[in-house]
Amino acid sequence: MTTAPALATERFLTAQQREVARLQRMRGRACLEPAEADALAALHDSLLPDPGGADEATALLTRSVSRELEIPEYYRYTCLHVYGWFLDFFPDDPVAGALLALHTTLTDLLEVERAAWVAGTEPECGDERIKRLDHATVAVRATVVNHLLQVRIGDLVDRAAADPELARRTALLAECTRFPRSDRHEENVFLRAVQCCETLFFLIRRLSVETTANKDEFPARAAARLELAVVCAGLLNDVFGVLRTMTPEGFMTFRDFTGAASAVQSLNYHTMEISVYGYDPRKAEVFNAVDHLEVLNDDRVRAHRPLSASLADTADPRLRKGWAELDRALAKWRGGHYRFARTYLPSDTPASGGTDGAAYVKRFVKKDACVAGADPFGGLPLLSGFLYR
Template sequence: MTTATSSAARRFLTSHQREVAQLQRMRGRACLEPAETDTLAALHDSLPESASGADEVTRLLTRPVSRELEIPEYYRYTCMHAYGWFLDLFPDDPVAGALLALHTTLTDLVDVERTAWVAGIQPECGDERIKRLDDAIVAVCGTVIDPVLQVRIGDLVDRAALDPELGRRTALLAECTRFPRSDRHEENVFLRAVQACENLFFLVRRLCVETAAAKEEFPARAGTRLELAGVCAGLLNDVFHVLRTLTPEGFMTFRDFTGAASAVQSLNYHAMEISVYGYDPRKAEVFGSIGHLEVLNSPEVRAHQPLSAALADTSDPRLEAGWHELDRSLSKWRGGHYRFARTYLSSDTPASGGTDGAAYVKRFVKKDACVAGADPFGGLPLLSGFLYR
């Protein structure tokens, strides 16, 4: 991190909280001694759930090591609870909040990369990662969230610098989510890419739900939200462009430390696909075998009418064009995900989520097996909220 960013975060941490963060970050969470993990877990589990002030921040820093909470490994790794906490500040406009969280995540990563570069820790990709991150951050800042007033995410970033509470939350979000499992530098880009994608999965899903709800009575708003969904899907590919600066060799330096933290466990991803394309019965067994995903097998979710069905007979050229752009970008992302799995996981390397790795991903690249329900309210509000465990 840059000194400025570190100072911003430190202003909101007590000296004890700085020690707690440093302990988990120094060698990586997977390398904590059992006694250290026990101490951190006891600290978290001794605090009330309704903690506020300093206790609230301590809970954010230590939740992933809790002994009392049943947290899937994916969520212990990705710290989605901190993103959920951040989005609580945006009850009426979670889209703007999630885009600001995305910006925070990417700028924190580029700060880490620049600091490492100055320190002589230079990845094989040279400075290409920093260039790609800069391009992605420019794209996020230029994203329009209010087309009438032409408000962009960059304007919200400027507001965060002047708003004490928004500035505090932004700084703490970066600080409470920067916890790789190892001390390998290359893990930073992987972790931050996963976190960025989680925000984008939510954004696409939320915007698709809003599009379907508005298309009859408010077609102009539906068109605006669908176009923004397409922009967010495009940002998914920008994030993958950054991730591809990671070499297979670099990936394997930390891969074993991530353990069972598989993206197969992602609620936001599966729920996004259901909202866009419908329920895929081929995933029923996977959902049933992973406790927190079982909710996606519910009759309500199966009955949900996805955006693909809601727009199937549209005569609105703006909605039709918006749908094709969204579908094209998501198809490109799925293809990139498959190529990543094929390239970075050799055939003799077991997948962390209990699947067959690249072969599993390949089965779901095409969406022609999805079943569209007929209920536009099926599965709501589950399918419109930010999801984590």
């Protein structure tokens, strides 16, 4: 398996932490020997109940293999706890923090792919993949996160490189989330794409909630937040474009290693859809079947007034245009997701998460079954933060 260049990461890790990372990456987490997995789990669980102490990096590196914590398989796979830790550093501006995390993730994958290309181990699609990753990374850097001051994410990236604490956090974000379950090169692309999508689901949800909250008193700010949500939805499609550089055969080389780590379990995805379109009663059974999703059937969440309803009668041309563009971009992503499931998952292969694969995805491509609540603050605590278990 190809790994990213060490770059500056090593100076933020002890020798033991570097060995912990190497052990989990060497053959992939699914291929750890039982004694190795036991040792890593014991290491993490010895840090409880204070995983953020002096051994913070060790806790981040090993949380996914804990035996004491009840962590759904999807979150053991995606390491989203590290993104949550990273975003805790941006309590006043989580949107900028999430875009910086997105840039860090894309850049790390780009370095992996370029290293594989130079080494001659990159798949045939490598050149196209690198071009698409380059395009997505440039697009993130160019994203304006503060329209008043014209601050772009590229400015924050440069600032992070010069700030010792932020440099440490971005380095650890990259290092502590690069853990495929196999030694197959293509799994790097899949895992990073899933992590990027999770970050973008959060961003679109957060920006949708902000748009709804600001549209009456501060319409210009609401329009700016909605336009940024449109940019994020476009980036969601760019990430899917990178993912489609895999062949179905390449996908199947590692697919079995992911086990029960199904995206059906994603809190960020389901809450994004609720924030944008409203509660979908067809998903009630799905939510009840997954322990950590049951909260999405709560009456407060069902009562949430989504962005679609909030902007249905708006007279503001910027908001009307922004909503049309966001809806179109998200529809494109859902259609792409369905085509990916249909193309990459053979019809005789059971889908992870207990669903019927492409048929399940197709059922929710259209959003006309969603029910808009009347409370703009319904379930707001759940619908605001970055979510993981």
